[in-house]
Amino acid sequence: MKKYHPIEAKGITTKFGRKFVHKDLNFHAEEGKITGIVGGSGSGKSVLMNTMLGLIEPQEGEVFFNGLNRKRFKKNDILDINNSIGVLFQGGALFSSLTILDNILVPLREYTNLNEQLLRGIAIMKIHMVGLSSEVLDLYPSELSGGMKKRAGLARALALDPKLLFLDEPTAGLDPIGANAFDELILRLKSSMDLTVIMVTHDLDSLLHTCDKVAVLINKQIAIIDSLHKVAKYDNPWVKEYFNGPRSRFN
Amino acid sequence: MLSNFNTISDKYKLSIKDKVLLVDVFGSWTIKDIDNVASKFQVDLESMDYSSVEYNFSKLNNLDTAGAFILCQALKGNIGDKCEWEIYGSDKAYYTLMELVIGSTSFFINDKKRRWYDILSNIGKATERFFNEFVETLAFLGQFFMVFSNFILRPHKVRWKSVVSLIEEIGLNAVPIVITLCFFVGAVIAYMGVNLLAAFGASIFMVDLVGISVLRELAPIIVAVLVAGRSNSAFTAQIGAMKMRQEIDALKVIGLDAYETLVFPRALACIIALPILTFLGMISGIFSGMLIAWMTMDISPILFLARLSESVGIESFWVGLVKTPFFAIVIAIIGCRQGLAVSGSVESLGSRTTQSVVQSIFAVITLNAIFAILFYQMGV
Structure with missing residues (x-):
C-alpha cells in the first residue's frame, strides 16, 4: 500500500483578480515532522495555508489529506478532517466574548458527548499542557498578554487531539525568551502527541531550532522542500540573502 | 478492606495486588470512545484502596490525550497527592503522552459554585454600578463645560470641519425619519382628540390638544429618543472601536486631547x-394634525391656524424648543463617555453601546419630567 502524506497540495493556482498568487504550486508535509514555510512578505504563505485549510478555493489544483481529495469529500468527511486539523492563527483568534476555559470547551462541547465535569477536566488539562496556569481559566482573551493568547490559541487548536497542526507565525511578536519557550513547547507536544506540524514563520531561530523540513515559496511556487542546511545552500538570490544575511545564524 | 478486588469491563480490568493497582487497558481510548467508559472507570476507582498504579498497555490500540486523562484519574488516590505510576508493554510514544498528560493534570481544582447569597451580592453590585455610572457621567458633563468655556473664549480652535460633517450625519440625514415619525404621532393625537372631544361638541379644542402636545412634549421627546437611538449608539461604537484599536492612545501621544477632538465636536453638532430637527418635527406634527382636522371635522386650515395662534401661543413653542439643547448635551455626553469606557473586548463594545442607548433615553425622559415640574412652578 502506498504511504500518503498527511497533507499534499498539487498544482495549486490561485489568483486574486488578474494577479497570480500561486502558479502550479506543489507542497507536501511529511508525517510526524515539522515543516516550515518561508517566503518574503506578500509571497502568499498565508494564502497557501488558507488554501490547504479550505478557507480559500484555488482556481486550479487539489489538496489531499492522507491521499483523499478535499473536493470529493462528503459533508461528514469534511467534519472528520476538520476535527483532525488544529490551527493556531496569528493573533490566537480566541473568541473574545468567552473566557479562556470556554474557548477551549467550544470544540470539545460541539464534537463529543462527554459530561460537563469531564470536559472541564480535559480542557483544564489542555491549558496546563500549553504552560498556562489555572489563574487564566476565568479570564477573557483581552486580559491576556500576546504570548499567553498564543498559548491559549494552541490549547484550543489541540482540544480534539488533531493529527495535523497549522501554525501561522507562532513566534511573531514574542520576546526571544518567550519565542524559545514556545518552540520548546511545540517540540514537546509534537513528540508526545505524534503531530505533523506545518508552520509559517519568519523567525530564523525558530526554523533552525524546530523545523525538520523547510519549504521555500518563491515566484509563486514552492522552490524546494528539504532539510534546512540543504535549503540554505540552494542557488537562488532570495534564499541566499535570506539565510546568509546579517541576521542569519549560518555564518 | 478489599485487598483483592477485581473489576472487568470491555475496555479495562482493574485488580489490586499488594496495594498496587493494576490497570489493564484494552482497545482504543480516544475522545470518541471514552464517553461510556469514563464515568464507570471513575466510580470503580473509588472503591479501591491502593498507593501506586501500574498500567499495562500491551493490548492498547489507540490513545489520545482525552483517553490518557481518564486513565490518569487513577492516580488521584486517597492520599491527596499523585500516586507513583509505571507503564508496561507500551512503546515510547504512549509513555511520553501519559507523562505529558499526568504532568498537566491537577486534581484539586476549586469549582466555582453558586451560593444562596449570590442574588444579594449581584443586586448590590448593580446598585453600586448604577451610582458609579451616574457620578462618572456627571463628572464627564463637568469636564464638557470646562472645555466648552475654553472654546467660547477661543472659537477658532473648535474643529468646525468635523462639527459640520457631524451635523450632516446627526441632523440632515435624520430629517426624513423625524418628519415621518412626527407626522404619524401628530395624526394619532388628532384622531384621539376628534373622538373624545366630539362627544362634548367641543371638537375645535383638538387644535389646542395637537398644538400643545406636539409643541411642548411630543416633538422634543421623539426627536431626542430618535437621536439617542441613531447617533448616540454611533458615537459609542465609533469611539469605542477607536479605543479598542489604540487610536485614542495615539491621539493622546500626538498631543491631541480626545475630549477636544472627539467629544466636543459631537456635543456641539448635537x-x-x-x-x-425638533423644529421640523413640530411643523410636521402640526401639519398632520391640521390635515386630520380638515378631513374629519371640516376645520379648515385657516381656522386651524387662527385657533392655534390664538389659544396655544408662542410660549408652548419655546417651552418645547428650550429643552432640546439640554437633551442634546446629555445624549452626546453619554454616548461619548460610554465609547471612551470601552475596554479591549468586543463584548464590552456591545454592552457599552447598549448601555449608552438605554442611559440616554432614560436621561432624556427624566430630564423632561424635571422640565415639566420646573415649567409648572414657573407657570408657563
Whole structure:
C-alpha cells in the first residue's frame, strides 16, 4: 500500500483578480515532522495555508489529506478532517466574548458527548499542557498578554487531539525568551502527541531550532522542500540573502 | 478492606495486588470512545484502596490525550497527592503522552459554585454600578463645560470641519425619519382628540390638544429618543472601536486631547442639530394634525391656524424648543463617555453601546419630567 502524506497540495493556482498568487504550486508535509514555510512578505504563505485549510478555493489544483481529495469529500468527511486539523492563527483568534476555559470547551462541547465535569477536566488539562496556569481559566482573551493568547490559541487548536497542526507565525511578536519557550513547547507536544506540524514563520531561530523540513515559496511556487542546511545552500538570490544575511545564524 | 478486588469491563480490568493497582487497558481510548467508559472507570476507582498504579498497555490500540486523562484519574488516590505510576508493554510514544498528560493534570481544582447569597451580592453590585455610572457621567458633563468655556473664549480652535460633517450625519440625514415619525404621532393625537372631544361638541379644542402636545412634549421627546437611538449608539461604537484599536492612545501621544477632538465636536453638532430637527418635527406634527382636522371635522386650515395662534401661543413653542439643547448635551455626553469606557473586548463594545442607548433615553425622559415640574412652578 502506498504511504500518503498527511497533507499534499498539487498544482495549486490561485489568483486574486488578474494577479497570480500561486502558479502550479506543489507542497507536501511529511508525517510526524515539522515543516516550515518561508517566503518574503506578500509571497502568499498565508494564502497557501488558507488554501490547504479550505478557507480559500484555488482556481486550479487539489489538496489531499492522507491521499483523499478535499473536493470529493462528503459533508461528514469534511467534519472528520476538520476535527483532525488544529490551527493556531496569528493573533490566537480566541473568541473574545468567552473566557479562556470556554474557548477551549467550544470544540470539545460541539464534537463529543462527554459530561460537563469531564470536559472541564480535559480542557483544564489542555491549558496546563500549553504552560498556562489555572489563574487564566476565568479570564477573557483581552486580559491576556500576546504570548499567553498564543498559548491559549494552541490549547484550543489541540482540544480534539488533531493529527495535523497549522501554525501561522507562532513566534511573531514574542520576546526571544518567550519565542524559545514556545518552540520548546511545540517540540514537546509534537513528540508526545505524534503531530505533523506545518508552520509559517519568519523567525530564523525558530526554523533552525524546530523545523525538520523547510519549504521555500518563491515566484509563486514552492522552490524546494528539504532539510534546512540543504535549503540554505540552494542557488537562488532570495534564499541566499535570506539565510546568509546579517541576521542569519549560518555564518 | 478489599485487598483483592477485581473489576472487568470491555475496555479495562482493574485488580489490586499488594496495594498496587493494576490497570489493564484494552482497545482504543480516544475522545470518541471514552464517553461510556469514563464515568464507570471513575466510580470503580473509588472503591479501591491502593498507593501506586501500574498500567499495562500491551493490548492498547489507540490513545489520545482525552483517553490518557481518564486513565490518569487513577492516580488521584486517597492520599491527596499523585500516586507513583509505571507503564508496561507500551512503546515510547504512549509513555511520553501519559507523562505529558499526568504532568498537566491537577486534581484539586476549586469549582466555582453558586451560593444562596449570590442574588444579594449581584443586586448590590448593580446598585453600586448604577451610582458609579451616574457620578462618572456627571463628572464627564463637568469636564464638557470646562472645555466648552475654553472654546467660547477661543472659537477658532473648535474643529468646525468635523462639527459640520457631524451635523450632516446627526441632523440632515435624520430629517426624513423625524418628519415621518412626527407626522404619524401628530395624526394619532388628532384622531384621539376628534373622538373624545366630539362627544362634548367641543371638537375645535383638538387644535389646542395637537398644538400643545406636539409643541411642548411630543416633538422634543421623539426627536431626542430618535437621536439617542441613531447617533448616540454611533458615537459609542465609533469611539469605542477607536479605543479598542489604540487610536485614542495615539491621539493622546500626538498631543491631541480626545475630549477636544472627539467629544466636543459631537456635543456641539448635537446642540445645533437637535433644535433644528425638533423644529421640523413640530411643523410636521402640526401639519398632520391640521390635515386630520380638515378631513374629519371640516376645520379648515385657516381656522386651524387662527385657533392655534390664538389659544396655544408662542410660549408652548419655546417651552418645547428650550429643552432640546439640554437633551442634546446629555445624549452626546453619554454616548461619548460610554465609547471612551470601552475596554479591549468586543463584548464590552456591545454592552457599552447598549448601555449608552438605554442611559440616554432614560436621561432624556427624566430630564423632561424635571422640565415639566420646573415649567409648572414657573407657570408657563
